[in-house]
Amino acid sequence: MKKVLTGNYAVAEAVKMARTEFIAAYPITPQTTIVERLAEMVEKGELNADFVRVESEHSALAAVYGASAGGLRAFTATSSHGLLYMYEMCWWVANSRLPVVMALVTRTIGPPWNIHTDHTDLLTLRDSGWILAMSENAQEAFDLTLIGFKVAEQIDLPFAVGLDGFQVSHTAEVVDVPEQSEVDEFLPERRRNKPFVIEPRNPITVGGLTTNECTMILRREMNRDMEKVGDLVKNAGYVRDYDLVERYRLDDAEYVVIMMGAWCGDAKDAIDVLRDEGVQIGMLRLRFVRPFPAEEIAKLDCKKILVVERDCSVGKGGIIATEVKSVANSPVQSVMAGLGGVDVGVDDFVSMFRRFVKGELGEWWL
Amino acid sequence: MILSFGGQGGVTAARLLSIAALNEGKYAQAIPQFGAERRGALVRSFIRISDRPIRRHSSVKNPEVIAVFSEKILKIVDVKANTVVINSKQPKLENGRVYYVDASSIALELNLISAGWPIVNTAMAGAMAKVFGFSFESLKDAIEQTFSSKLAELNVQAAKKAYEEVKEWSA
Numbered sequence: 001m002k003k004v005l006t007g008n009y010a011v012a013e014a015v016k017m018a019r020t021e022f023i024a025a026y027p028i029t030p031q032t033t034i035v036e037r038l039a040e041m042v043e044k045g046e047l048n049a050d051f052v053r054v055e056s057e058h059s060a061l062a063a064v065y066g067a068s069a070g071g072l073r074a075f076t077a078t079s080s081h082g083l084l085y086m087y088e089m090c091w092w093v094a095n096s097r098l099p100v101v102m103a104l105v106t107r108t109i110g111p112p113w114n115i116h117t118d119h120t121d122l123l124t125l126r127d128s129g130w131i132l133a134m135s136e137n138a139q140e141a142f143d144l145t146l147i148g149f150k151v152a153e154q155i156d157l158p159f160a161v162g163l164d165g166f167q168v169s170h171t172a173e174v175v176d177v178p179e180q181s182e183v184d185e186f187l188p189e190r191r192r193n194k195p196f197v198i199e200p201r202n203p204i205t206v207g208g209l210t211t212n213e214c215t216m217i218l219r220r221e222m223n224r225d226m227e228k229v230g231d232l233v234k235n236a237g238y239v240r241d242y243d244l245v246e247r248y249r250l251d252d253a254e255y256v257v258i259m260m261g262a263w264c265g266d267a268k269d270a271i272d273v274l275r276d277e278g279v280q281i282g283m284l285r286l287r288f289v290r291p292f293p294a295e296e297i298a299k300l301d302c303k304k305i306l307v308v309e310r311d312c313s314v315g316k317g318g319i320i321a322t323e324v325k326s327v328a329n330s331p332v333q334s335v336m337a338g339l340g341g342v343d344v345g346v347d348d349f350v351s352m353f354r355r356f357v358k359g360e361l362g363e364w365w366l
Numbered sequence: 367m368i369l370s371f372g373g374q375g376g377v378t379a380a381r382l383l384s385i386a387a388l389n390e391g392k393y394a395q396a397i398p399q400f401g402a403e404r405r406g407a408l409v410r411s412f413i414r415i416s417d418r419p420i421r422r423h424s425s426v427k428n429p430e431v432i433a434v435f436s437e438k439i440l441k442i443v444d445v446k447a448n449t450v451v452i453n454s455k456q457p458k459l460e461n462g463r464v465y466y467v468d469a470s471s472i473a474l475e476l477n478l479i480s481a482g483w484p485i486v487n488t489a490m491a492g493a494m495a496k497v498f499g500f501s502f503e504s505l506k507d508a509i510e511q512t513f514s515s516k517l518a519e520l521n522v523q524a525a526k527k528a529y530e531e532v533k534e535w536s537a
Binding site: 002168172345347 | 381385388394422424
């Protein structure tokens with residue numbers, strides 16, 4: 001059924017339809033309306049979950065950690081400074097192999113104070129062991145939340161669903177919502193016995209002191225399991241097919257743009273403009289940063305690649321471009337744009353891509 | 367683009383019209399002004415409507431239609447668009463096409479008042495739905511989805527009155 005939902009309400013709807021059992025969160029703009037809506041659903045009896053109010057994001061993820069270790073399907077959501085405040089717990093969740101799902105509504109990290117979108121917050125999770133997805137619109141934010149629970153519970157790694165602050169989180173658009181029966185079939189109740197559950201009468205130690213080798217084996221296994229995520233996403237059996245990437249007008253593309261998030265829609269409209277002018281340009285959109293779609297990038301056979309990204313690793317530049325360069329077989333150019341929520345629209349992309357094709361594009365778009 | 371003062375319901379009007387557009391078989395986006403909510407301050411809300419899925423998420427730069435929820439806004443914003451829909455008894459505005467409706471009176475008559483202000487959003491949504499060529503049923507359904515029953519009834523009345531009363535201005 002088609003509904004008009006903001007990205008945040010779409011996520012809340014997906015969390016409800018997943019029959020999530022435990023939610024803990026602390027409000028932060030632009031994430032707040034997700035948990036506000038979930039609290040309302042719990043209060044009205046539409047969602048049978050424990051909703052725990054906490055005093056910080058660190059406590060939010062700590063509570064979710066406990067619930068997930070106890071076998072419950074658990075969810076939280078945050079943004080920017082909230083993510084940084086819970087950062088220690090992010091690693092606890094990942095290394096404990098807990099299938100938590102978190103919505104991450106991307107927001108610039110201050111100072112200066114800024115509530116608009118930027119992808120640097122999401123990318124601070126890059127090395128932690130979380131599966132990292134980034135949606136383009138409210139539909140994907142909805143779908144990836146459901147796929148997130150499924151895949152996380154299959155592989156025992158936590159799953160973060162990224163959505164751009166305001167551009168997706170607060171924009172209401174048309175979302176095709178499946179029937180509850182379809183979701184139930186896709187996502188049965190969580191299997192309680194893996195990899196472990198904490199039970200009152202069966203005490204076990206979690207995260208205690210071990211040998212150094214044990215830590216190394218854990219990280220090696222996580223790295224191996226992360227590589228399986230692409231196939232799990234492809235074969236998830238969801239009502240719509242998903243993949244680590246989206247290919248847009250790529251078949252005969254001499255020029256390929258790589259990017260992720262809400263602005264890809266604007267960039268696709270710009271690609272159509274250039275195509276009408278006879279420029280063979282297309283897009284490989286990253287729907288996932290972890291696992292990194294290395295194979296899909298390595299396969300690109302084109303004149304050159306442009307990575308457009310809303311982040312900067314100070315001292316190295318574009319984070320995604322650095323990763324793309326490590327696997328691509330075509331020359332890669334990097335441009336950083338839209339940091340701090342700077343608006344980049346269709347006209348900007350038309351002009352940016354024209355300059356890229358002509359070889360006249362600089363490293364910063366401002 | 368909807369120009370309103372925070373508290374007049376501009377954001378809700380954008381959402382109602384998006385649901386109405388979906389009911390018309392179209393795709394739509396309702397985009398609030400990004401940032402903190404500000405009662406009394408000028409607020410811009412945006413609506414995109416299309417026959418095809420809407421991919422872009424950047425800000426709206428050149429709106430084809432501007433809806434003005436209060437005439438006072440004309441003193442602080444230079445309003446120019448193909449079409450303007452304004453809450454006014456007698457619009458004093460130089461523009462291509464101007465449609466007007468006395469949304470404040472409609473809201474006051476129905477006692478749609480909050481903290482001393484007439485809430486004009488559903489009346490203005492009614493006028494805009496007419497200008498967009500939507501059926502009234504599409505908007506009525508959107509209002510009924512959005513408000514609880516008693517409030518929905520009053521807001522449907524406001525929208526219907528404005529839908530019927532909105533007129534093109536000829537100076």
